[in-house]
Amino acid sequence: MAIPSYATRGERIWHYVFLGICALIFLFLVGPLLIIIPLSFNAQPYFTFSQKMLTLDPEGFSLRWYQDFFTSRAWLNAIKNSFIIGIASTILATVLGTIAALGLSSRNMPARGVIMALLISPMIVPLIISAAAMFFFFSKVNLAQTYLGVILAHTALGIPFVVITVTATLSSFDTTLIRAAHSLGANPTRTFFKVVLPLVTPGVVSGALFAFITSFDEVVVVLFIAGPEQRTMPIQMWSGIREQISPTILAVATMLVLLSMLMLTTLELLRRRGERMRGLTPG
Amino acid sequence: MSESPASPLTTADGVPLKVSLRRAVRRSKVKALLLVSPLLLFLIIAFVMPIFDMLWRSVDNPEVSAGLTRTVEALEGWDRQSLPDEHVFAALAADLQEGQEARNLGLLSSRLNYEQSGMRSAITRTARGLRTMEPPYKEALIEAHDNWGEVDTWKLIEREATPLTMSYYLMALDRQLTPDGEIVRAPENQRIHVNLFWRTFWMSGVITGLTLLLGYPIAFLLANLPLRHSNLLMILVLLPFWTSLLVRTTTWIAILQSQGVLNDVMVAIGVIADEARWQMIHNKTGTIVAMTHILLPFMILPLYSVMKTIPPSYMRAARSLGGRPFLCFRRVYFPLTIPGIAAGGILVFILSIGYYITPALVGGQSGRFITNYIAYHMQTSLNWGLAAAIASILLFVVIIFYLVFNRLIGVDKVKLG
Numbered sequence: 001m002a003i004p005s006y007a008t009r010g011e012r013i014w015h016y017v018f019l020g021i022c023a024l025i026f027l028f029l030v031g032p033l034l035i036i037i038p039l040s041f042n043a044q045p046y047f048t049f050s051q052k053m054l055t056l057d058p059e060g061f062s063l064r065w066y067q068d069f070f071t072s073r074a075w076l077n078a079i080k081n082s083f084i085i086g087i088a089s090t091i092l093a094t095v096l097g098t099i100a101a102l103g104l105s106s107r108n109m110p111a112r113g114v115i116m117a118l119l120i121s122p123m124i125v126p127l128i129i130s131a132a133a134m135f136f137f138f139s140k141v142n143l144a145q146t147y148l149g150v151i152l153a154h155t156a157l158g159i160p161f162v163v164i165t166v167t168a169t170l171s172s173f174d175t176t177l178i179r180a181a182h183s184l185g186a187n188p189t190r191t192f193f194k195v196v197l198p199l200v201t202p203g204v205v206s207g208a209l210f211a212f213i214t215s216f217d218e219v220v221v222v223l224f225i226a227g228p229e230q231r232t233m234p235i236q237m238w239s240g241i242r243e244q245i246s247p248t249i250l251a252v253a254t255m256l257v258l259l260s261m262l263m264l265t266t267l268e269l270l271r272r273r274g275e276r277m278r279g280l281t282p283g
Numbered sequence: 284m285s286e287s288p289a290s291p292l293t294t295a296d297g298v299p300l301k302v303s304l305r306r307a308v309r310r311s312k313v314k315a316l317l318l319v320s321p322l323l324l325f326l327i328i329a330f331v332m333p334i335f336d337m338l339w340r341s342v343d344n345p346e347v348s349a350g351l352t353r354t355v356e357a358l359e360g361w362d363r364q365s366l367p368d369e370h371v372f373a374a375l376a377a378d379l380q381e382g383q384e385a386r387n388l389g390l391l392s393s394r395l396n397y398e399q400s401g402m403r404s405a406i407t408r409t410a411r412g413l414r415t416m417e418p419p420y421k422e423a424l425i426e427a428h429d430n431w432g433e434v435d436t437w438k439l440i441e442r443e444a445t446p447l448t449m450s451y452y453l454m455a456l457d458r459q460l461t462p463d464g465e466i467v468r469a470p471e472n473q474r475i476h477v478n479l480f481w482r483t484f485w486m487s488g489v490i491t492g493l494t495l496l497l498g499y500p501i502a503f504l505l506a507n508l509p510l511r512h513s514n515l516l517m518i519l520v521l522l523p524f525w526t527s528l529l530v531r532t533t534t535w536i537a538i539l540q541s542q543g544v545l546n547d548v549m550v551a552i553g554v555i556a557d558e559a560r561w562q563m564i565h566n567k568t569g570t571i572v573a574m575t576h577i578l579l580p581f582m583i584l585p586l587y588s589v590m591k592t593i594p595p596s597y598m599r600a601a602r603s604l605g606g607r608p609f610l611c612f613r614r615v616y617f618p619l620t621i622p623g624i625a626a627g628g629i630l631v632f633i634l635s636i637g638y639y640i641t642p643a644l645v646g647g648q649s650g651r652f653i654t655n656y657i658a659y660h661m662q663t664s665l666n667w668g669l670a671a672a673i674a675s676i677l678l679f680v681v682i683i684f685y686l687v688f689n690r691l692i693g694v695d696k697v698k699l700g
């Protein structure tokens with residue numbers, strides 16, 4: 001966004017003011033996430049910087065909240081539950097969603113609009129409403145307070161993300177590539193594994209990542225339909241924030257911020273790989 | 284169907300081309316449907332049926348007709364002016380006796396208590412006294428509790444014996460039925476839900492406005508920088524988007540609370556006195572700040588994708604025609620971004636009115652949303668019919684906005700990440 005040569009002095013000033021405003025907004029966006037990282041190393045049980053931390057005294061810092069986390073049965077159990085539920089619902093959502101996306105991207109799909117709206121609806125309906133509805137229904141069929149119930153609920157919530165990403169990938173898929181592969185003598189199996197799969201995989205993987213993070217970060221539905229057996233990380237954090245506010249939560253939060261950085265990097269790499277394979281951007 | 288001309292086009296094996304094509308299309312339709320059907324079936328069972336079950340629950344009214352079968356039957360032909368006859372009272376005694384033995388009077392008594400407070404104690408006290416009661420039951424029951432001596436009680440029982448009821452919706456809108464079936468506003472001290480609906484809507488409006496105010500410059504910057512720089516800055520937008528909701532709420536608690544980072548900084552630099560720390564959390568401010576932060580990426584991303592498609596030459600053309608910068612922006616650039624504003628605005632608004640976690644954690648009393656009352660009626664007051672009715676109203680509002688959104692943009696055009 002360079003300043004054009006014909007800009008007046010007022011415009012030049014405005015340009016820098018504008019950049020300053022943008023910098024402040026970026027600070028508002030990212031600052032809060034960065035502030036908790038040092039706070040989680042606080043030696044005191046406070047949510048703010050102690051005097052010693054500000055003077056960079058090593059005594060002001062400690063790993064006690066991380067130690068607290070890794071030695072707590074409740075937290076470790078919550079992590080285990082989150083992974084079990086997250087992975088199971090991701091697999092279900094990805095398999096069902098990818099197969100459906102194959103059908104949805106067919107040119108002859110009947111009633112596409114209605115079906116698409118239905119498949120996306122778990123993303124639109126507010127979580128509290130889905131949670132209430134699932135609670136009523138799952139209690140009737142004895143699925144409330146079971147792992148299966150939570151997994152099915154999270155699968156439903158993750159499906160829209162898989163459907164959207166995979167359909168987007170498939171819609172930019174060039175079908176002449178399949179014909180080209182056939183004309184070069186590849187049989188259908190070989191074509192699928194050598195041509196179709198590598199092109200579609202990035203989309204499927206990012207859909208799966210979305211589904212996983214949806215489940216991994218979901219509080220409301222678990223709050224309603226899970227029993228004490230199925231306490232997940234978000235539930236543990238939720239009750240941590242509500243009841244006994246200890247900086248262990250800040251340690252968990254820091255680790256989750258790092259996890260989301262990792263996820264973001266993975267997605268970006270997948271996107272670039274996808275673009276490169278389709279020849280959209282050079283190298 | 285019209286007959287084809289004399290020599291129709293045929294495929295190699297002699298089938299008319301039209302027929303063959305139709306067959307192929309049908310086959311591919313069936314194939315597409317088969318591919319979608321497992322997911323469709325799953326979602327119908329795991330998501331759509333629960334939603335319809337909830338809608339049903341918001342009007343379902345089985346308690347009175349199931350709990351007072353004989354009474355309801357005996358009330359048929361009652362003149363609705365004077366107290367019913369002895370045989371109705373005897374039927375009530377028999378119903379209560381049966382309910383007491385089966386220990387299922389709880390549902391009935393809470394159901395009637397929603398309509399008229401005092402009914403719970405009327406039923407439990409009467410049921411407890413039944414053992415020692417002698418006919419005639421009319422006197423005995425009125426002796427046991429005054430409510431049975433009032434015509435309104437019997438009108439209530441007669442009215443609520445219908446299989447469907449509007450009363451949960453009336454409760455959700457702070458209305459109630461008089462004994463004669465007129466809809467009136469609930470007493471002043473019981474009006475909570477309508478106020479909460481309005482508060483939810485206007486606070487969501489404020490949040491939407493703030494995200495637009497903060498998101499517009501960022502989207503503009505991202506759309507006009509060279510790709511190399513904008514990709515880097517985009518990460519700053521996507522990082523909060525990808526970070527756990529609870530983490531973002533926690534950080535705002537750490538920053539805004541009275542012993543938190545922001546207050547400490549203000550005290551340290553002498554803006555406010557130590558005793559006069561600002562109360563920025565557990566109220567409206569807390570909810571608005573935290574939710575603006577959480578929903579900001581949902582505004583920036585649609586705005587960005589619209590601004591990306593506006594050629595920079597338009598602004599240059601406007602300038603070369605002599606427009607001053609602000610005029611050019613207002614008359615040329617801004618109108619082109621309206622689709623993005625609409626998309627982002629509706630998206631943020633829909634997400635905001637359905638938010639539960641953040642208002643519950645940082646909203647305190649004054650920053651609560653209607654969603655918090657759904658949870659309250661689900662978990663604390665255990666009035667599930669009312670919870671279902673509030674949720675259904677909220678769902679209706681969301682669906683209307685969603686339809687507008689879909690008409691304007693199309694949900695399958697939503698970009699993720």
